[in-house]
Each structure stands twice: as structure tokens, then as C-alpha cells.
Amino acid sequence: MADTLVSRLSAVGRVPEDIRHAAPQQQKFDNENTERSVGYVMLDCSGTTMDRYVDAPAIVFVEVFKKYGLEISMPEAREPMGLRKDLHIKAITEIKTVRERFTAKFGRAPNQSDVDAMFADFVPTQLALLRAGSYHDLLPGVADVVKGLRQQGIKLGVTTGFTRDMLDLLLAGAATQGFVPDTACAGDEVEMPRPTPYMVIKNLERMGVYNLHNAMRRTVKVDDTVSGAGEGAPLCWRVGVSKWSNYVADSWDAVKAMSPSELAAKEALSKEKLVRESGAHYVIDDLRDLPAVIAEINQRLAAGENP
Numbered sequence: 635m636a637d638t639l640v641s642r643l644s645a646v647g648r649v650p651e652d653i654r655h656a657a658p659q660q661q662k663f664d665n666e667n668t669e670r671s672v673g674y675v676m677l678d679c680s681g682t683t684m685d686r687y688v689d690a691p692a693i694v695f696v697e698v699f700k701k702y703g704l705e706i707s708m709p710e711a712r713e714p715m716g717l718r719k720d721l722h723i724k725a726i727t728e729i730k731t732v733r734e735r736f737t738a739k740f741g742r743a744p745n746q747s748d749v750d751a752m753f754a755d756f757v758p759t760q761l762a763l764l765r766a767g768s769y770h771d772l773l774p775g776v777a778d779v780v781k782g783l784r785q786q787g788i789k790l791g792v793t794t795g796f797t798r799d800m801l802d803l804l805l806a807g808a809a810t811q812g813f814v815p816d817t818a819c820a821g822d823e824v825e826m827p828r829p830t831p832y833m834v835i836k837n838l839e840r841m842g843v844y845n846l847h848n849a850m851r852r853t854v855k856v857d858d859t860v861s862g863a864g865e866g867a868p869l870c871w872r873v874g875v876s877k878w879s880n881y882v883a884d885s886w887d888a889v890k891a892m893s894p895s896e897l898a899a900k901e902a903l904s905k906e907k908l909v910r911e912s913g914a915h916y917v918i919d920d921l922r923d924l925p926a927v928i929a930e931i932n933q934r935l936a937a938g939e940n941p
Contacts (some may be wrong), residue, residue, distance in 0.1 A: 641939045645818055652771045657724055663698050664845075666843075667843065667848035667851075668848060669768060670935040671852065672852055672853075673789065673934070674788065674789050674791065674837075674849065674854070675788075675854045675855075675928075676791040676793055676853060676854070676866070677790065677791070677856050677857075677921075678716075678792070678793060678856065678858060678859070678882075679754075679794045679801070679804050680769070680794075680858075681857075681859065681863055681879050681880050682862075682875055683921065684808060686878040687883050687885060687886050687889060689876060689885055690761065691715070691820070692880070692884070692887075694759050695711035695723070695726065696762055698752050699752065702734060702751070702755070703746070704732070705735075706732055710732055710882070711726065711732065712881075713726070714861075715860040716829075716858075716859030716861035717827070717828060718748075718828065719757075719796065719797065719820075719826070722795065723752050723756065723822055724746075724749045730743075744758060753828075757797065760800055761799060761800060762778050762913070764804065768807075770803070770804045770806070770807025770811075771811070772812075774922070775922035776813065777812045779922060779924055779925065780810070783924075783925075789817075789841055790815040790816050791818060791840075791841070792815045792817070792818035793828070794821060795822075795828065796820055797820055801818060805818060812838055816841060817837045818837070821832075821833070824836055828861040828864070829860075829862075829864040829867065831865060833868065834850070834855055834865060834869075834870060836906070838853070850866070850869035851870070851941060852935070853866065853869075854870065854871045854928065856874075856924065857872075857873075857875065860874075860907065863875075863913075863917075864913050864914065865910055866883065871915050871916075871931055872912070872914040872926065873914055874908035874916070874917040875917075875918055876918070876920075877919040878920060881903065881904040882897075882901055883900055
């Protein structure tokens with residue numbers, strides 16, 4: 635039999651497709667995650683499932699730069715939001731206005747040593763803030779949406795720009811409110827974080843996925859930032875959420891002082907930014923709109939469409 639199979643190889647050794655797909659190992663790939671429906675949802679933390687307007691990291695970025703000797707504004711601190719936190723600090727130093735003030739104050743441009751020093755201060759400062767605050771409080775509707783996704787048999791993962799220690803604090807707080815994802819991956823657990831797909835892939839690996847191609851086709855990533863709403867491209871579906879996003883306001887306290895019309899205008903600008911810059915397939919207000927999105931993605935998958 636082996637000789638008969640070998641005789642069917644092409645001159646350069648190409649195996650015919652019927653033989654290749656009959657191999658037990660290939661069948662394990664071929665038969666896994668073949669459903670044409672959403673099977674996995676990957677959720678961000680701050681601004682998506684908890685911590686309205688992403689206060690926790692923004693506060694600390696401003697504080698860390700101030701301790702280093704340079705004042706930065708809240709918009710400057712927020713501009714790169716979604717990136718892993720060491721990369722976020724580096725991105726702040728590359729903002730033109732920040733770089734100019736840094737050079738004027740220190741007589742040189744900021745470098746990687748400055749980034750490393752500030753990140754070393756950022757970690758304990760952020761951990762202390764998360765332990766002291768309520769930044770794990772779930773956003774409106776999140777608990778119910780998560781419950782509904784589980785009832786559909788959808789597995790839940792989390793990705794974040796926080797480190798693992800920070801993420802564990804947030805998840806411990808969220809667990810008391812009914813949010814316990816199947817898996818979670820922090821920014822410091824992959825070599826290449828957002829907007830690349832590797833945190834999404836790491837979650838799928840931890841879920842025991844065998845056929846990554848099929849599983850990514852069935853995956854939806856949800857995030858409030860441009861880099862996070864692009865995470866997973868071009869392999870999975872991506873959804874931006876704008877209502878509680880980093881792009882709406884400098885803080886929850888600032889929102890409390892806004893008029894309804896002012897807040898509506900800020901929310902519209904947040905949604906516009908996600909539509910314009912993220913490459914997401916959908917941009918919605920918040921997680922309460924996600925079930926309708928998943929229903930449509932299921933229709934698109936059933937019709938043979940892929941991300």
C-alpha cells in the first residue's frame with residue numbers, strides 16, 4: 635500500500651489532496667472548529683468591560699511622568715492607550731509636544747533608558763492604584779451580556795495592555811460580579827502585543843484550540859481603543875466600543891460635570907475615531923449592543939463569509 639501511495643506523488647513530491655486529508659493527523663485539524671458560528675469572544679478590560687473612560691492607567695501615566703520631572707496633559711497620556719504599558723510610555727515620549735518639552739528641560743531627546751526608568755516606576759504605582767480603587771467595577775450590562783454569551787456556548791477570553799499582576803487584580807474584582815473568563819492574556823505574556831493577534835492567539839491556545847485558522851474565523855475581539863479594536867487583524871472579527879472609551883473624556887469626574895449634549899458630542903467623536911482609524915468590522919456603543927452584532931456575524935459565517 636505504501637508503494638501505491640508513493641507512486642501517486644508528483645515529480646516534486648506533492649501529495650494528492652485526497653491522500654493528505656485522509657491522514658489521521660490532518661483529519662484532526664480538518665474536523666475541529668468547523669462550525670460556521672461565533673465560538674469565542676475576546677474582551678478588553680478598561681473602557682470595555684470595566685473602568686469607565688479608562689481612568690486607572692491614564693492617572694498613573696500622568697503621575698509617573700510628573701515624578702520623572704515632566705508634566706504631561708491627560709490627552710497626551712491617553713493618546714497611545716491600548717498599547718502594552720511599556721510601549722505606551724515610549725509612545726508618549728514620541729509625541730511631538732512631549733518630546734519638545736522633554737528636550738527643552740533635559741537638554742536631550744528621551745531615549746529607551748528614560749522609558750525603562752519610567753516603566754519601572756509605573757508598575758508599582760499602577761498596582762497600588764488598582765488595589766486601592768474600584769477600577770474593576772463592571773460597566774452597565776456587562777454581566778448580563780457575558781451570561782448570555784455563555785448560554786450560547788461561547789467561550790470568553792480577555793486581552794489587555796496591563797501586566798499579568800495588574801490583570802489578576804482586575805479579574806479578581808470582576809469575579810465577585812460574575813465575570814470569570816475562560817482564559818486571559820496580559821501584554822507582558824507575548825513578545826508582540828497589540829495590534830498584532832498574538833494575545834488573542836494565546837487565549838485560543840489556552841482554550842485548547844487545535845485548528846487556529848478555523849478558530850480565528852469564529853473569534854470576535856472587542857475593545858474601546860484603536861489598537862485594541864484592530865487586535866487580531868486580519869484573522870478574526872473586530873468590534874470597537876465607544877461609549878465608555880478612553881477617547882470620550884479625561885476622567886469619570888469630568889463626565890459628571892458635562893451637560894448631556896456635551897457628553898453626546900464627546901461620545902460621537904469617540905465613535906468617529908474608532909470607525910476612521912481601527913479597521914474594526916463593527917463599531918457600537920457598548921457591550922449591550924454586542925449580541926446583535928454576534929447574530930449578524932453568525933449569519934455572515936453561515937453564508938460562507940470570513941473576517
